[in-house]
Amino acid sequence: MSKKKKQPKVRRQERRFFPQSTFSPWLVRSFGALGAAVMGAGALGMQRDMFAGDEKMKAIPSYLVAGGAVLTGLAIWLGTSSDPPLRVGAPGVGVERGEIRRMPWYAVEAITFESGALSLVVVGKDDTGQSWTLKVPVKAQPDAVGWIVTEAQRRIPKTVDIADEVLAKLPRAEQHAGLVVDLEPVQVVGKRCAASDKTISYEPDARICERCERVYFKRSVPKKCKCGANLAHLRDAKGQDDALADEDESDDVDEAAEAEAEAPQDEKDSSKAAEV
Ligand SMILES: [Zn+2]
Structure with a gap:
C-alpha cells in the first residue's frame, strides 16, 4: 500500500434507532408480566403434579402454560413495531429493511414537517439516484427525528424548511440516543466527481466533503461545496483546474493526459515518503 497524502481521517459513524411501539409501555409490560406469572404457575403445577388425583383438574397446569404463552406472545407483538430501524449519521439517513437504503446528505432536497401526521418528511434521492420521500413519525422515532x-x-x-416554532417543539438530538455504529470509509471508486463528472478510478484521487459526503476528483475540488462547506483545505497544493471545477468540461482530454504524465512522479514521491 502506498502512503500517499490523503484526506485526514474522519471517524465515520451513524446512529441506529429502533422504532418505539405506539402502545403504552405499561400495557405491554403488564401482559408480559402476567404471561410469565401464569406460565410459571402452570409449570410448577405440572412439575409437582398437583392435581394428579382429580381427572378433571389434571389438565389445568397445561392450560395455564398455554395461556401464559399466549399472553407473553401478545406482549411481544404489542411491544414490537413493524416499522424498520432507522440510521442517521455521516452517510445520511437510512432505512433498514434487510439491506440499508440510504439517502446521502448531498442528495437531500428538502426536509419539512407534516403537522397533521406529526412526521418529519425527507425528500431527495437514494444512493442509486432514485427519487425517495421518507416520512419519519415523531411518535415511533422521536430520537431519529431529533x-x-x-x-x-x-x-x-x-x-431544512421548518418554522422555528415547530423546530422548538421537535425532539432534541439526545447524546445517548440510539446505538452508535462505526462505519467503513466512503467507497469512492466508481463514483463520479460532483464538479467534473469524472469517474474516480483510484481511491487517493478522491476528496470528500465532510459535511455532505460529495465526492470530488482531487484537482476539481471547488472552493466551496454545493452544501455550503468550505473545501479550501481539500484543494490540491499543485493547483486546481478551476475551469473544470466551474463545470467547464472542455479540457477533459488535457486533464487525463496530464494525470497520466504525473502518475510516475507520484509513485516515486510515495516510495520516498515510505522510506523515511
Ligand atoms: Zn458538501
Whole structure:
C-alpha cells in the first residue's frame, strides 16, 4: 500500500434507532408480566403434579402454560413495531429493511414537517439516484427525528424548511440516543466527481466533503461545496483546474493526459515518503 497524502481521517459513524411501539409501555409490560406469572404457575403445577388425583383438574397446569404463552406472545407483538430501524449519521439517513437504503446528505432536497401526521418528511434521492420521500413519525422515532434535524442543520442547512416554532417543539438530538455504529470509509471508486463528472478510478484521487459526503476528483475540488462547506483545505497544493471545477468540461482530454504524465512522479514521491 502506498502512503500517499490523503484526506485526514474522519471517524465515520451513524446512529441506529429502533422504532418505539405506539402502545403504552405499561400495557405491554403488564401482559408480559402476567404471561410469565401464569406460565410459571402452570409449570410448577405440572412439575409437582398437583392435581394428579382429580381427572378433571389434571389438565389445568397445561392450560395455564398455554395461556401464559399466549399472553407473553401478545406482549411481544404489542411491544414490537413493524416499522424498520432507522440510521442517521455521516452517510445520511437510512432505512433498514434487510439491506440499508440510504439517502446521502448531498442528495437531500428538502426536509419539512407534516403537522397533521406529526412526521418529519425527507425528500431527495437514494444512493442509486432514485427519487425517495421518507416520512419519519415523531411518535415511533422521536430520537431519529431529533438527530435528522440536528445533523441536517449542521450539514445541509439550506434544505431544512421548518418554522422555528415547530423546530422548538421537535425532539432534541439526545447524546445517548440510539446505538452508535462505526462505519467503513466512503467507497469512492466508481463514483463520479460532483464538479467534473469524472469517474474516480483510484481511491487517493478522491476528496470528500465532510459535511455532505460529495465526492470530488482531487484537482476539481471547488472552493466551496454545493452544501455550503468550505473545501479550501481539500484543494490540491499543485493547483486546481478551476475551469473544470466551474463545470467547464472542455479540457477533459488535457486533464487525463496530464494525470497520466504525473502518475510516475507520484509513485516515486510515495516510495520516498515510505522510506523515511
Ligand atoms: Zn458538501
